[in-house]
Amino acid sequence: MRPGELAQASVMAALCAATAIISIVVPFAGALALLGTVPMGLLAYRYRVRALVTATVAAGLIAFLIAGLGGLMTVAHNAYVGGLTGVVKRRGRGTPTVLVVSCIAGAVFNLAAVGALAVLSRLRHLIFDTITANVDGIAAVMTSLGRFAVTHPFPLSTRIGPGLESTARGLQWFVGRALHYWPVLLFANGVASLMIVSLIGWWALSRVLDRMSGIPDVHKLDAPLDNAPVGPVPVRLDQVSFRYPHADRDALRPVNLNVAPGEHLAITGANGSGKTTLMLLLAGREPTSGTIERPGAVGLGRLGGTAVVMQHPESQVLGTRVADDVVWGLPPGTKVDVHRLLGEVGLDALADRDTGSLSGGELQRLAVAAALAREPALLIADEVTSMVDRQGRDALLGVLSGLKNRHRAALIHITHYSDEAESADSTINLSESGDNTGMVETTAAPVTNPLPAHESGPPVLEVAGVGHEYDSGTPWAKTALREVSFTVQQGDGLLIQGGNGSGKSTLAWILAGLTVPTTGTCLLDGRPTYEQVGAVALSFQAARLQLMRSRVDSEVASAAGFSPKDRDRVATALAVVGLDSALANRRIDQLSGGQMRRVVLAGLLARSPRALILDEPLAGLDAVTQSGLLRLLEDLRREQGLTVVVMSHDDTGMHELCPNTVDLSGGVLEPVATATGGLT
Structure with missing residues (x-):
């Protein structure tokens, strides 16, 4: 699995497990179990089936350990309904496909259930005895009510009393005959129930997915499916531009760019000039025009490939402990000197800290350490100092400016600040490349009690x-x-x-x-x-x-x-x-x-x-x-x-x-x- 899929599977599994546990543990909260279909449906809709399977296993294990077999079955149900809806929706199919798939799934599941009960005879008899005891209890209550109606006359009591006794005997006879043909009854009921549940889930969840499909994930980082050897640099952009879906203009106008191994390049420009779009292209997204030449694959998140440190570090810090986050997502067996990397970014004393307790500047430095753990050939820092205070900014700049001396990585630093760009080998300004229009003279705001500037109000x-x-x-x-x-x-x-x-x-x-x-x-x-x-x-x-x-x-x-x-x-x-x-x-x-x-x-x-x-x-x-x-x-x-x-x-x-x-x-x-x- 790719790191992005693994991260999404982890988050969605946690959400599904939480809803399943709450629906089991909290009284009268069974309906909340349906909410677990939403994260599973989104996972199946946006990612490969293996991500759904991974999330199901993780969520099922958590729910089983906390809420027992009921929690596990709830997760399995959510994964089935959400997975079915997500996959069918992603492939552009509709209700007939859901009916066919649910019928086949119901047949398979219930054949397995019938076979299991046929083999496990003691369990079958225990279940049947329980059903019979419950029905006998209901029949006994109905009989008592019927006799009470006969012995305590009131309007229509002569008709209600014998009717209840007759209904109780009929119920016992019907259940007895049904249990005699239990394989057919169990199979038919199971198939019908699964088809009904599938249709209800499809009807409700597909509307959620329809609304989600209308939201373009334009800034999504997603590694291309490329099995070629990793080689992101040197990279050459020739008249590269990009336009987002349904947009009426280019987000990035034609750009020519060359980045050599070990080079430090600063990219500056106004808001809307295309800096983040250029980052996405360097990270592997295909341009709408122009060509990008590399010796190999981008290798986003892979060893020796491309690493990105984003403006909001909380979106890429996934480990609960600082030292764990540095190696999160790396292939098993990868040897990383975690303490050396943390020392390099000034976090060596915080290795055992909870990542949730870190400040914004500390989170950014942790994200840099996690990126360096992959020994990237290309490191892209996208406005990493914009959300941190002066002290944190100085620390981050010190880390980035010293990368060439400690690592053989090309650094592309996207920034608004001219002083940050001064330490780069070269600088590119994109201010003339994007959508910098749309500003007009302001008008008065609709306020209720305006005060003159020279007066002090209440x-x-x-x-x-x-x-x-x-x-x-x-x-x-x-x-x-x-x-x-x-x-x-x-x-x-x-x-x-x-x-x-x-x-x-x-x-x-x-x-x-x-x-x-x-x-x-x-x-x-x-x-x-x-x-x-x-x-x-x-x-x-x-x-x-x-x-x-x-x-x-x-x-x-x-x-x-x-x-x-x-x-x-x-x-x-x-x-x-x-x-x-x-x-x-x-x-x-x-x-x-x-x-x-x-x-x-x-x-x-x-x-x-x-x-x-x-x-x-x-x-x-x-x-x-x-x-x-x-x-x-x-x-x-x-x-x-x-x-x-x-x-x-x-x-x-x-x-x-x-x-x-x-x-x-x-x-x-x-x-x-x-x-x-x-x-x-």
Whole structure:
């Protein structure tokens, strides 16, 4: 199995096992077992059958160890229904195929069941005795009720009483005759039941898969099926361009590029210029035009092949322990000096740490170590410093800049920062290569109580003694915040700065009412924020995780609470954040990172929130997009009285938007010196 298939099988197996265990262990939760068909169906729909088999074995073993035979049978049922639906859907077949396959499967399964009961006579008699005892009990109750009706006259009692006794005798006779012909009865009932269950599963699950098929996985990394010897470098791109499915323009315009073994190449460019698309092409995706020449196969994730370190490290850290993640997915028997690699990236003291406890910078360094464990001939680092604080960024740059001295790997570093590109042997700027259009002059945001810029408004957010502890009361309890207190006036701008792991995101969720603090209070207009979810808008650090619809117009309308058919309101919402109305029909996955962040803001601002919380709003944006977004937010705060709270590890360019600044370190809030020498 390929690493990607193995990772997907692991995740889907865990989901299926969890639903199976809950459906068995929790009383009256049997219906939840049906949810387990969804991960299995998606697995069968998108990957080879071997991935489904692997997930079934893993989930079945987990469910059996925790919930017994019932859990194992639930997993098997989910794998059958999900697998059947996924495979049939992937091959473009329909209901007739499901009927035929389920009939054959039912015949096979139930022939096996009949054969097993024929051989295991004691088990068969035990089952039959149990059925007979249950039926006799029911018949006895019916007979007693019939006699009670006869001895206690009431209307129709003379007809109901004998009828119940007669029905009880008939039931006993019918069950006795049915058990006499048990092979036929068991076989017919089993086939019919399996066909009905298969049809119900097909009807429900195929609709889920239909909706999933409409979402193009445009940024998916998937190793091509190529058995040729691994040889990703030297690589030569000749007039290579790429256009995503259903797009009306190229995401990457024609590019010429040569990368030699051991070369350090920096790729820069504005958001939407095609940097990530170029990464996908170098990692093995076929271009829509032009040619890519290599001496061998790309070897994505294979020893001596191509390794990719992505912008969001949590998406590629799979091991639960730091040392385990370094070798996750490597072929059995591969010898790796884990401690040397961890020392190289500055994590040698964290080998036994849980990966869930690492900060963003530590996760990025771990991803680099896992990539180097494959001794790649080509290492691609895709904006790996954009989500980490300054300290983490410096550490990562130190690791990347020293690769040529320690490894014979060609390094392609995709970055927004000019200082990061200076250490490269050569630099390519893609700013003229992609879709950098779609920005227009902004219009006024729909706010309810605008305030002049020079006035200080009433308190909007009041945070008093807020503390928060995750997994409180357990051995895994972890304190994220301690005694945090501050007040934000209407129309104010507050910057809460701090490094990775300082508690900024936790505080952002508390301010938005999505998390209830363990201690203290967080009030919006005098009431707890968790009682007013939606009144405070929150823009996530990773904008893509907040976009739930397939198209821009549907996303904005859904977030703001109006119909996407209202084209004027959609256009107005987009204009507020400086986006052209032509983007309304664009698919979300065809947007650049900066455009995604603006679409999120468009939906949030169209709801006229009392305050706007921005968690790392500049992460992953180029310099031009950063300045444009800051200017937009400054105008909204000053002219429309929008209250803004920014969580960021970087204060560059933030002083106009956020005149007030505090520092969050280790979950504790501290004032910091301002440009005038005072404290805020």
